[in-house]
Amino acid sequence: MAEPSRITVLAGGIGAARFLAGLQRVVPPALITAICNVGDDLEWLGLKVCPDIDSVLYTLAGMEGTEGWGVRDDTHHALDALRALGGESWFVIGDVDLATHLFRTERLRQGATLSDSTAALARAHGIGMTVIPVTDDLHPTVVQTAEGDLAFQDYFVRRRAAVPITGVSFPGAATAMPAPGVVEAIRDCDLLCIAPSNPFVSISPLLALPRVAAAVRDSRGQRVAISPIVGGAAIKGPAAAMLDALGHEVSALGVARIYSGLIDLFVLDTVDATLVPAVQALGMDAVAVDTMMTGDEGRERVARNILHAAGFAV
Amino acid sequence: MAEPSRITVLAGGIGAARFLAGLQRVVPPALITAICNVGDDLEWLGLKVCPDIDSVLYTLAGMEGTEGWGVRDDTHHALDALRALGGESWFVIGDVDLATHLFRTERLRQGATLSDSTAALARAHGIGMTVIPVTDDLHPTVVQTAEGDLAFQDYFVRRRAAVPITGVSFPGAATAMPAPGVVEAIRDCDLLCIAPSNPFVSISPLLALPRVAAAVRDSRGQRVAISPIVGGAAIKGPAAAMLDALGHEVSALGVARIYSGLIDLFVLDTVDATLVPAVQALGMDAVAVDTMMTGDEGRERVARNILHAAGFAV
Numbered sequence: 001m002a003e004p005s006r007i008t009v010l011a012g013g014i015g016a017a018r019f020l021a022g023l024q025r026v027v028p029p030a031l032i033t034a035i036c037n038v039g040d041d042l043e044w045l046g047l048k049v050c051p052d053i054d055s056v057l058y059t060l061a062g063m064e065g066t067e068g069w070g071v072r073d074d075t076h077h078a079l080d081a082l083r084a085l086g087g088e089s090w091f092v093i094g095d096v097d098l099a100t101h102l103f104r105t106e107r108l109r110q111g112a113t114l115s116d117s118t119a120a121l122a123r124a125h126g127i128g129m130t131v132i133p134v135t136d137d138l139h140p141t142v143v144q145t146a147e148g149d150l151a152f153q154d155y156f157v158r159r160r161a162a163v164p165i166t167g168v169s170f171p172g173a174a175t176a177m178p179a180p181g182v183v184e185a186i187r188d189c190d191l192l193c194i195a196p197s198n199p200f201v202s203i204s205p206l207l208a209l210p211r212v213a214a215a216v217r218d219s220r221g222q223r224v225a226i227s228p229i230v231g232g233a234a235i236k237g238p239a240a241a242m243l244d245a246l247g248h249e250v251s252a253l254g255v256a257r258i259y260s261g262l263i264d265l266f267v268l269d270t271v272d273a274t275l276v277p278a279v280q281a282l283g284m285d286a287v288a289v290d291t292m293m294t295g296d297e298g299r300e301r302v303a304r305n306i307l308h309a310a311g312f313a314v
Numbered sequence: 315m316a317e318p319s320r321i322t323v324l325a326g327g328i329g330a331a332r333f334l335a336g337l338q339r340v341v342p343p344a345l346i347t348a349i350c351n352v353g354d355d356l357e358w359l360g361l362k363v364c365p366d367i368d369s370v371l372y373t374l375a376g377m378e379g380t381e382g383w384g385v386r387d388d389t390h391h392a393l394d395a396l397r398a399l400g401g402e403s404w405f406v407i408g409d410v411d412l413a414t415h416l417f418r419t420e421r422l423r424q425g426a427t428l429s430d431s432t433a434a435l436a437r438a439h440g441i442g443m444t445v446i447p448v449t450d451d452l453h454p455t456v457v458q459t460a461e462g463d464l465a466f467q468d469y470f471v472r473r474r475a476a477v478p479i480t481g482v483s484f485p486g487a488a489t490a491m492p493a494p495g496v497v498e499a500i501r502d503c504d505l506l507c508i509a510p511s512n513p514f515v516s517i518s519p520l521l522a523l524p525r526v527a528a529a530v531r532d533s534r535g536q537r538v539a540i541s542p543i544v545g546g547a548a549i550k551g552p553a554a555a556m557l558d559a560l561g562h563e564v565s566a567l568g569v570a571r572i573y574s575g576l577i578d579l580f581v582l583d584t585v586d587a588t589l590v591p592a593v594q595a596l597g598m599d600a601v602a603v604d605t606m607m608t609g610d611e612g613r614e615r616v617a618r619n620i621l622h623a624a625g626f627a628v
Contacts, residue, residue: 078392080410081409082413085414095392098395099394102359102360
C-alpha cells in the first residue's frame with residue numbers, strides 16, 4: 001500500500017472538522033486540503049460569520065466548543081449586553097468567537113477575499129493544512145419550507161430546524177466561481193474524501209458549483225464518502241430529518257444512493273455493516289469500519305480506518 | 315431664585331459626563347439636554363465608535379469605567395483574541411462596550427441616524443435626559459502636528475497625546491448640519507452650560523458648526539462655562555498640554571479668554587479664586603466654587619454649586 005501524497009476533503013461543519021482533526025494526526029497536515037462549505041454563512045450585525053469554516057478552524061486549532069461550534073469556554077459578555085440593549089441575539093456568538101468575525105470582516109472590508117482571510121486565520125491559529133472556502137463569492141444555501149424560503153441559519157438556528165423542509169436550493173451556484181486552488185485540489189489529489197457531513201446542506205452546496213462537480217468527476221484520486229448517518233440517525237444536526245423530509249431512506253444506504261455515480265467507495269459505520277451489500281449493489285465499493293470520532297483518539301482512529309479502507313498505508 | 319426649566323449642556327467626554335451625572339441628581343433629568351461631541355468618533359473594524367457619547371451614556375447609566383471611559387469591570391476577551399490573531403488592537407474596547415458599537419453600527423446600517431441610535435441606547439439604559447450628538451453627519455476633529463494631520467484617536471490613543479500639536483481643525487464643519495433638536499435646545503434653554511471639557515477638542519468642534527455658534531450667541535439662557543483647568547492642570551486628558559502648545563496660558567484664565575465674548579459667567583474652582591478679577595476683566599461674571607467631582611456626592615455638589623452660581627434655586 002502507498003502512502004497518500006495529497007488528500008482533499010469536501011467539508012461541512014462539525015463532522016468534517018472532527019474528521020480533519022483526526023486526519024492531521026495521521027498524515028502530515030501539509031498534504032491535506034479542506035474545501036469548506038459557505039452556504040451557512042451569514043451576516044450578523046454587519047459581520048461576516050462562516051460557521052462551517054470556523055468549526056473547521058477551531059477544531060483544527062483544538063479550541064472548539066464542546067458541541068462542535070464556537071470556542072470552548074468562551075464567554076458571552078458582548079452578546080448578553082447586546083440582548084440587554086434590545087439588539088439581535090438569536091445567533092449565539094461568544095466573545096473570542098466575535099474576534100474571528102471582526103478580524104475576517106475587517107480583512108474583507110480591506111479588499112481581501114474570503115480565501116485570503118481564511119488562510120490568515122488558519123495561519124494565526126498555526127493550522128498546517130490548507131483550508132479553502134469552496135468559493136469567494138456569495139453562495140448561500142436556501143432552505144425551502146412550507147413557510148417559504150429561509151436562509152440556512154434562519155432555518156437551522158432561529159427556527160431550530162423545526163420547520164418541515166421541502167427542498168434546498170443554491171441561487172448563487174450558477175455564478176459563484178470556485179476559489180483559487182479548489183478545482184486543482186479536487187482534481188489532482190490521491191484521495192478525495194467526502195466528509196461525514198450533511199449531504200443536502202454541507203456537501204450539495206459544494207457540488208452545486210458546476211466546476212466543482214466536474215472536478216470531482218475528473219479527479220484522479222480515489223473518491224471516498226463517509227456516511228454521516230450511523231444506525232439510522234445523524235451524529236449531529238438535521239441530516240436524518242432532511243433525508244426523511246426529502247423522501248430518502250434514513251440510513252447510510254440512503255446517503256450512499258445520493259452519492260451514487262459520484263464516488264468509488266462508501267464507508268459506513270460497523271453498526272451498519274449489514275447495509276454493505278446493498279451499497280455495493282449501487283455500483284460502488286463499500287466497507288464498514290468504526291466511524292465514531294469520540295475524542296482525539298477516536299478521531300485519529302477513524303481517519304486511520306478510512307485511509308486503510310481506501311487502500312493507503314499510514 | 316427661580317428653578318431652571320430647561321438646561322442644555324455642551325458636552326465633551328469624561329468631565330462633561332460627570333457633570334451631567336451630577337446635574338441629573340439635582341434637577342429632573344427630563345429638563346436636561348446634552349449636546350455631545352462627535353469629533354473623537356472613529357471607525358474601528360467597521361464599527362462606529364463614539365467615545366464621548368459613550369462616556370456620557372455609560373456615566374449616566376452608572377456603569378462607566380473607573381477612568382471614565384468604557385464599562386466598569388468589563389472583560390476584554392474579544393480584544394485579546396483579536397490581538398492573538400494579529401488584528402488591530404490599539405484602541406481598547408471591552409466586551410460589553412463592544413455590544414454598544416455593534417448595536418449602534420447595526421442601527422446605522424439599517425438607515426438610522428446617529429441621533430436615533432444614541433436615543434435608542436439612552437432609552438435602553440434608562441437614561442432620563444436627552445442625549446443628542448451635535449450632528450448626524452461626519453464631523454471629525456483633526457489634530458495638526460509636526461508629523462502631519464492626525465485623526466483624534468490616532469493622536470490621543472495610538473500616540474498617547476505625545477506628539478506636539480500645532481492646531482486643531484474641523485474639515486466637516488462647513489457641511490455638517492446640527493442634529494434635530496440641537497439648535498432649539500441651545501437657543502431655548504434657561505441655562506446653557508459649557509461642561510468642564512477640553513476647549514479645543516471637545517467644545518470647539520461643537521462651536522465649529524456655524525448654526526451651533528449662532529444658537530449659542532442667540533441663546534435666551536444664561537451661558538455658563540465651567541473650567542476644565544484647576545490649579546493649572548487638567549483634571550483629565552490633554553487640555554493643559556494643548557493650552558500650552560497652542561500658546562494659551564495654562565490656567566482657568568487661559569480657558570476663560572477662549573470663551574470670552576461667548577459666555578455670561580465663568581466658573582472656576584476655589585483653588586483658582588485669585589483669578590476671578592482677571593476673568594471679570596474679560597467682560598464676564600466669574601465665580602469660584604468647588605468643582606471637584608469626586609464620587610456621586612461630589613458630582614451632585616458641583617452641579618448644585620454651578621446652578622447656585624448661575625442664580626438658580628435647586
